[in-house]
Amino acid sequence: MSGTIFTFTKPKIRPTTSQLTLSERVDHFLARWGINRSGHRVEPGLYALGSPTPESPVFVTANYTLSFDALRSSIPGIDCYILVLDTKGVNVWCAAGKGTFGTGELVNRISITGLAGIVSHHVLILPQLGATGVSAHEVKKRSGFRVEYGPVRASDLPEYLKTRSATPGMRRVHFTLGxxxxxxxxxxxxxxxxxxxxxxxxxxxxxxxxxxxxxxxxxxxxxxxxxxxxxxxxxxxxxxxxxxxxxxxxxxxxxxxxxxxxxxxxxxxxxxxxxxxxxxxxxxxxxxxxxxxxxxxxxxxxxxxxxxxxxxxxxxxxxxxxxxxxxxxxxxxxx
Amino acid sequence: MFDSYQSNTLHYDREKCINCGMCSIVCPHAVFAPGDEVAKLVDPISCMECGACQMNCPTGAITVESGVGCAYAMFYAAITGKEEPTCDTGGDPCC
Structure with a gap:
């Protein structure tokens, strides 16, 4: 294999914010009406919210705009990494049911992004509803990362982060009028x-x-x-x-x-x-x-x-x- | 009458449980609760067969036949006699 040049590129980390712009809110509205149904996608990969350090938490989500935006808008002021899996533009719950928000994609995405060299703790916080597609012990075995299941709703994350444990209420799904x-x-x-x-x-x-x-x-x-x-x-x-x-x-x-x-x-x-x-x-x-x-x-x-x-x-x-x-x-x- | 949700395919083998607590964490309907020696199956009727517990049980103590649960897909399967499809992810997501 002489002549092959190996180039080691630094893993790409994209910056993001907790603020939702007007055009993003319009995009959410269009998604709710099924306009361009499978086009509401975020580029899979690693994102930095604020100024994360190697000790900062890592959150995992789907590459559906509504999922990614629900996560980042729920944790303003928290310096962290967000690992976006390629779920083909489908939300966490449905993608987990289909297996695209799954063990294989998670392990693969950890490897592609070089996450092991970016954070020191090797702990991932996943949305609880992703558990249908992800096997925590399998992920540990294959990547060395420990999966921690956070609350069902991203809005409970600030409370969750205080103790790193979810109350029984945070673990339950409900189906309110809204x-x-x-x-x-x-x-x-x-x-x-x-x-x-x-x-x-x-x-x-x-x-x-x-x-x-x-x-x-x-x-x-x-x-x-x-x-x-x-x-x-x-x-x-x-x-x-x-x-x-x-x-x-x-x-x-x-x-x-x-x-x-x-x-x-x-x-x-x-x-x-x-x-x-x-x-x-x-x-x-x-x-x-x-x-x-x-x-x-x-x-x-x-x-x-x-x-x-x-x-x-x-x-x-x-x-x-x-x-x-x-x-x-x-x-x-x-x- | 008028209640098709009185039973499901959830099965729990206490003998295999190592009390790791994962089933109580991942279940969104509190079907399992932490116990002193093994996990307790406290509310099996509320199980929606999502499969999260089975997926995260390291000893295979829990089994459940999970599926997407898309009624359109099941109607289609019932009418055509074909196998129930899982939602395809290539095209338009169904749910």
Whole structure:
């Protein structure tokens, strides 16, 4: 191998701050609405916050902008290093579940950044929710670094650093109203184009009531469900969704029934039946999918829910659609 | 009725526990608590099968079938009969 020149470059450490700029806040807003969904990324590697020394703590996070920014904005005035893993622009919790915020990437990133030569203590503070992807004893074995799991929320870090231990409250996930509300814009942005098309088709085929019914069923699932989650009765998300969808459908049942007061009773009953068949399964389906956004539903439970409720949703919806088609044909043929 | 979350796949073998305390640290639902000699399984029903305890148990005393838990993926698997996919990280992140 003569002629090969080995160049030893000093590991690159990028400076960062605890202040969030206006454009970064705008970027967070866009991320919440799903705009450029996988483009909110930070360059993986080592960052210096303030003026860290070899004794300063090292925090580990994902290369999703919201994760990195939540961390650095929570620890103003603390001189430290931040090791950003390459999680493909995905947050800590989801990336850990997929294994990208994981033992392999962590060990790899420690080696790439030359962290062992930068800090003297060889201790890493990881977010607790990263533990799903990281095996602390494996990391110790492969890199010599000891993993310390910090609190669930970055906002608890200043308190955590005082004693280097988390209170039971810091170790628990919760799902507050605020935490639930920030989730719906991204879902809304995703379904809105389809909802507009479906409502337009229903408007032309059946009229404004059907178009409004579609919008109401979808919005109940996407907006009302996350807000009302703890207050809706029963434990299963599907049954909660059926209840919410049923309540949402009631005014439409009455309006459809009252539509033609001179029409035959059977026709009025069929009209009233259509919304209660079509709307609740739509809301329930969206509600069931919200399990993926929570941090407390088990895979076993969700699978059981799908097994129990998916056939009910499918049959109700199909029957309701058949009724809508029949009603449309009757209307077009002059009934 | 209407509670699909009464059981899960969490299994804890007290015989293998060396009382390192990691399971109590990593669990976000306080399913495990520190004990005098071995870790205590105090609230198994609250387990969401995230797998953090199994991942950080150095003796393999804890096993749990963890998964992404994406209902879309499970619906897809149920309808097509294919294996449940884990979220792919190359494209658009699903959750």
């Amino acid at each position: 935490e639930r509300i920030v989730l719906f814009p991204v879902e809304l942005a995703k379904v809105l184009p389809y909802l507009v098309i479906i409502s337009a088709v229903l408007y032309l085929a059946s009229g404004p009531l059907a178009a409004a019914g579609a919008a109401a069923a979808v919005l109940a699932g996407i907006v009302l469900f996350p807000i009302l989650l703890p207050y809706l009765p029963t434990k299963d998300f599907s049954s909660k969704g059926f209840i919410l969808g049923g309540l949402t459908a009631l005014p439409f049942v009455l309006a459809a029934y009252q539509y033609g007061t001179d029409d035959a009773m059977w026709l009025r009953l069929v009209r009233g039946l259509a919304p209660i068949l079509v709307m609740p399964p739509v809301t329930a389906f969206i509600s069931l999918n919200f399990t993926g956004s929570t941090t407390f539903t088990s895979v076993t439970g969700v699978r059981r829910e799908i097994f129990i409720y998916a056939p009910v949703m499918a049959w109700m919806f199909a029957l309701g659609i058949v009724l809508l088609i029949i009603l449309t044909i009757l209307r077009l043929t002059g009934w």
